[in-house]
Amino acid sequence: MDDRMNEAEDESLAAETYRLLLADILSARLAGGSVVQQRRLASQHAVSRSPMRHALSRLEGEGLLVRNDKGVLCVRIITLKDYLDSLSMRMLLEPSAAAAAVLNIPAEKVSVLSAALDGIEADPDPDPEIVWQFDDALHMSLANGSGNSFMAATIGEMRRYTTIFERQMAVVRAKPGVAEHRAILAALSARNPEAARQAMVRHLDAVRQGVLANY
Numbered sequence: 591m592d593d594r595m596n597e598a599e600d601e602s603l604a605a606e607t608y609r610l611l612l613a614d615i616l617s618a619r620l621a622g623g624s625v626v627q628q629r630r631l632a633s634q635h636a637v638s639r640s641p642m643r644h645a646l647s648r649l650e651g652e653g654l655l656v657r658n659d660k661g662v663l664c665v666r667i668i669t670l671k672d673y674l675d676s677l678s679m680r681m682l683l684e685p686s687a688a689a690a691a692v693l694n695i696p697a698e699k700v701s702v703l704s705a706a707l708d709g710i711e712a713d714p715d716p717d718p719e720i721v722w723q724f725d726d727a728l729h730m731s732l733a734n735g736s737g738n739s740f741m742a743a744t745i746g747e748m749r750r751y752t753t754i755f756e757r758q759m760a761v762v763r764a765k766p767g768v769a770e771h772r773a774i775l776a777a778l779s780a781r782n783p784e785a786a787r788q789a790m791v792r793h794l795d796a797v798r799q800g801v802l803a804n805y
Contacts, residue, residue, distance in 0.1 A: 604644040607637050611645050615654055615665060616750060617722075618758045622667035626655060654750070668755040670805060674798070676751040681794045683745050684732065688774065688790040689783035691735030700778045703728050707775065711768050721766065722757070728771060732790075752797075759804060770796055 611631070614620040632642040646663065649655045656666045706724045710716045726749070733745040770793035777785035 603637060604641040604648075607635060607641045608645040608648050610635055611649060612654070615649070616753050616757070617719075618754065620665050621758065622665050622754070624665045626663040626665065652747075668751050668758075670755075672751055673755040673801070676748040676755075677794065677798055679748045680745060680752065681791070681798075683741055683748075684729070684794060685787040685790040687736035687738070687741055687745060688732045688777075688786040690737055691732040692778055692781055692783045692786050694737055695731060695735040695778060697779075699731060700775060703731065704775050704779075707768065707771055722753070725766070725771075726753075728774070732774075732786075756801065759801070766800070767793055767796065 611620070620626075626646060628639060628642055628646060631646075632639050635642070646655060650657075650663065654666050655663055658664050703724070706720075706727070710721055710724060729749060730742075730746060733742040736742060770789065773789040774786060774793060777783075777789050
């Protein structure tokens with residue numbers, strides 16, 4: 591019994607360490623090209639080397655950590671090509687996901703998302719973390735609401751790459767895509783699949799144009 595409890599605790603700690611490191615990578619606190627120092631990270635996050643090792647192995651398996659020419663583990667650098675390729679995949683999938691989610695996403699969820707967007711729009715200087723949390727909540731609610739787990743998983747993976755790239759850009763908008771997100775939420779409220787599809791197309795195209803203009 592004790593061994594099973596210890597194994598469960600180790601797995602839980604490894605999973606939590608993974609989530610912490612993933613958040614560091616997505617937020618660019620661990621920037622692309624950074625050398626991964628296992629001991630320092632373990633000390634920083636107050637975990638032993640075992641869960642840290644498992645977390646790093648998982649991130650390497652997902653392609654967010656890579657080995658350089660010397661075999662040293664580093665944070666993957668997301669290039670412009672990586673970004674555009676990932677965004678192209680999103681543009682293929684997310685409009686369909688939005689259309690499918692219209693009939694699945696609860697009205698209460700749409701209301702929560704709309705209220706969060708209202709707060710961002712009303713704040714003259716919103717916390718960037720809150721903006722990113724809203725963006726992730728909206729897009730992944732639609733992806734999961736599509737009812738297609740394979741589509742949702744691919745969208746989630748592609749969003750990781752685009753998020754990393756966008757968050758490392760020197761020029762970012764304080765309130766990115768408010769009008770576009772508002773149009774998506776309006777389509778959800780109206781239960782209009784085609785309007786949701788078109789609103790997502792316009793949003794992702796605006797994102798692409800904005801990044802290229804500021805690159």
